[in-house]
Amino acid sequence: xxxxxxxxxxxxxxxxxxxxxxxxxxxxxxxxxxxxxxxxxxxxxxxxxxxxxxxxxxxxxxxxxxxxxxxxxxxxxxxxxxxxxxxxxxxxxxxxxxxxxxxxxxxxxxxxxxxxxxxxxxxxxxxxxxxxxxxxxxxxxxxxxxxxxxxxxxxxxxxxxxxxxxxxxxxxxxxxxxxxxxxxxxxxxxxxxxxxxxxxxxxxxxxxxxxxxxx
Numbered sequence: 485x486x487x488x489x490x491x492x493x494x495x496x497x498x499x500x501x502x503x504x505x506x507x508x509x510x511x512x513x514x515x516x517x518x519x520x521x522x523x524x525x526x527x528x529x530x531x532x533x534x535x536x537x538x539x540x541x542x543x544x545x546x547x548x549x550x551x552x553x554x555x556x557x558x559x560x561x562x563x564x565x566x567x568x569x570x571x572x573x574x575x576x577x578x579x580x581x582x583x584x585x586x587x588x589x590x591x592x593x594x595x596x597x598x599x600x601x602x603x604x605x606x607x608x609x610x611x612x613x614x615x616x617x618x619x620x621x622x623x624x625x626x627x628x629x630x631x632x633x634x635x636x637x638x639x640x641x642x643x644x645x646x647x648x649x650x651x652x653x654x655x656x657x658x659x660x661x662x663x664x665x666x667x668x669x670x671x672x673x674x675x676x677x678x679x680x681x682x683x684x685x686x687x688x689x690x691x692x693x694x695x696x697x698x699x
Contacts, residue, residue, distance in 0.1 A: 495531045523555035541577045569601035615647035633669045661693035
C-alpha cells in the first residue's frame, strides 16, 4: 500500500509549476504560448493537446515545414507579395499590404489591386515626347527628356520638352532664304540657298543667302 499520488494534467492543460512535487494545471496555450511563436496565437480543441499556432495580423508563417510556424513581419517575407522594385508597408496588426514603387520606378498595371513596377522611362516614355529619350538618375523620379538626333525642343518652358524636326524650328538656324535639310537621326543641318539666291559668306560653316542680282 502506498499513499504516493500522481497528478496528471487533463488533455488541453499542462503543468505550469517547475516544482517536481507540485502540479498546477493551466490551459496549454497559457503556458509559453503553447510552444507557439511569440507573434502567433495559440489555440486547441477542447480537451486536446493538439495546438494550432496562427500568426497574428501583420505577420506570416515563413517556415515551409507543415509542423512548425515561424512568424515574421508580413513585409519581410517575399516582400509582402509586392514587386521586387516596390516597398511593402502595412499598418500595425493588419495584413492589408500597400505596395509602393521605389524611386525610379512606376506602376504599369492599371489594376487597382496590383502594382507592377517598371523603370519610369519604360512606361509611356516617362512622360517625354515621342521624339525624345527619357533618362533619370538612379533611384530618382527626376526625369530628363532629351530630343533625339534630328529633333529639337520647340517649347520655351524649362519644364516641358516638345520635340520637332530640327528644320521646322527657326529653319534649323539657316538663312531665311535657304532650305534646311539633315540626314535621318542627325543634327547635322545643311543650309542650301533657294533658287535665285546664292551664298555670300566664304565661311564653310555659315550660309548667307543674297539675291543673285546683287552678285
